[in-house]
Amino acid sequence: MSSKCLVREVGQYVGQEVTIGCWVHNKRSSGKIQFLQLRDGTGFIQGVMVKQEVEEEIWLAAKELTQESSLYATGIVREEERSPSGFELTLTGVKVIHLTKDYPITPKEHGVDFLMDHRHLWMRAPRQRAILVIRNEIIRAVHQFFNEKGFTMVDAPILTPSSCEGTTELFHTKYFEEDAFLSQSGQLYMEAAAMALGRVYSFGPTFRAEKSKTRRHLIEFWMIEPEMAFVEHEESLQIQQQFISHIVESVLKNCQKELKFLKRDLSKLEQVTGDFPRITYDEAIQFLQEKDFEIKWGEDFGAPHETAIAEHYDKPVFITHYPTELKSFYMKPDPERPEVVLCADLIAPEGYGEIIGGSQRIDDEQLMEQRFVEHKLSEEAYQWYMDLRTYGSVPHSGFGLGLERTVAWICGLEHVRETIPFPRLLYRMYP
Incomplete structure (x- = not known):
């Protein structure tokens, strides 16, 4: 037998x-x-x-x-x-x-549109399998890291009554007789959960109605969003670099065959250890101007700017202390320089752009009320969020990691569409 x-x-x-x-x-x-x-x-x-x-x-x-x-x-x-x-x-x-007849994906070359139309079959290809195995290992490593650090996973709602960072990029739907939106972030809900459980994280789908067709953007993607009570900006940065190092180490350890099949330069990933370099927004602007980029203080960075900065380093780099006006309403101003906030974007090497955005959150009730006015936020819709500052407010910080961009970087992929089983793009919702 x-x-x-x-x-x-x-x-x-x-x-x-x-x-x-x-x-x-x-x-x-x-x-x-x-x-x-x-x-x-x-x-x-x-x-x-x-x-x-x-x-x-x-x-x-x-x-x-x-x-x-x-x-x-x-x-x-x-x-x-x-x-x-x-x-x-x-x-x-x-x-x-x-017995299969006339299988549509043959060993010959096929165009991207054809392969995307047949994504349900394209997933069977060795390259696509390797990518999805690495994605799974990254997910496993995420849960392992937070479990070992004493975080509690909390599920954030997908249907929400309000926006996290503005309504222009939200998908609108009806919730019976009320307006509702598909979640663009679970962060605000994780702040509430952190006040109950200390250190928490969510891991779920998010939706951005951004009409972008770049190789870095998806309409539906997955976010890992930790939130930590009694953690300030510096400690949060330490946790972020430990987190990324753990993920890369796990993939290198458990997905050697898949990485080699993808012809990934392992030496690039092996450098992702220890402390990550940091530059301030001010230093980044000066660096870019010296590289002949036409950019002024107060302007946001685009993909070419992030790539130029990343090329200067051999591991992920933090860009910290962005202007307050560029960032979300909930980010805490630097007490010594209120025109910038205690935040950081983590830029991946090799031109893969931002993979983490994080900050220390405003914990002062009066300042949060001021932000509500400045950003024209509905007090009724956000009253529950204000309650977090009214009842037992504490210093707290959090960040968000985009899973698909992380997969793209670790696998060395040119386009993010291969990083998710069934990608949702600007003009694609099939299969």
Whole structure:
């Protein structure tokens, strides 16, 4: 009797007969030998069938197999140093489950639009599988980090009655007779949760109705948003760099095969340890002006500016103390210089842009009331948020990490659309 196993488990069965439920990724034949490239979702393995070693009906069944046909493949596991997995299957039997006809994604080149139209099938490709495995490892590492640091995960609502940072980029919907919006951030709710649980984080989908088509933007993406009571700006920066270092270290440790398949330069990721460099917004403006960028103090940075700054460093860099007018209403001003806030954006190396935005939050009730007036925020809609300053207010800080940009950076991808199973882009909501 053969043992049923997964491709990733075959190393435990060297010299034994196993059965694997799988699909045909590719195949070739040299007359009396058939070579089947098999995949089962956990990995890829080559199955070799020699005509004279199997019954005629088994040989013919294997010969009928087409790309993405499904089957149970039975064979003897043997070590093969030339194989990427280190193992190969000497096939002794096949049981066809389904023969696929005219699979649309063939080994030839396909355009991006075609592949995106067939995203549900494109996910099966080795490159896409590698990316999604790394995404999963990043998610696992996120939860591991916060669990080990004593954070509590809290789920933020997706339907909200108001905006977190302004209404121009929100998706509007109806909540029975009331107006509602799809969440663009769980941060405000995490501030409330932090006052109950100390250190918390949310991990959920967010939606931005920003009509952008850049390689860094998605309409629907996932955010990790920690919030920490009794934590001020400096301590928050320390936690952020520990967090990023932990994620990169976990991927390097557990996804070597996937990174190598993507031809990722591992030396770039191996440098992401220790303290990250920091520059202030003032220093960044001066640096950019010296590089002949036409930018003045008080203007925000675009992708070219962030890339120029990042290229100056070999690991992520914090840009701190942005002008108050550029940042959200809840960010705490620097007590020694109120025209800037206690905030930081973390810019990834190699031109991947901002992956974290964070700040110390305003904890003074009077200043928050002033911000409400300045930003024309509805006191009725935000009364619950004001209550956090009225009842037991404390210094607190938080940040948000964009999962897909982080995946793009760690994988070395040119476009963020490959970082999520089913991307939602400006003109794409299918499949």
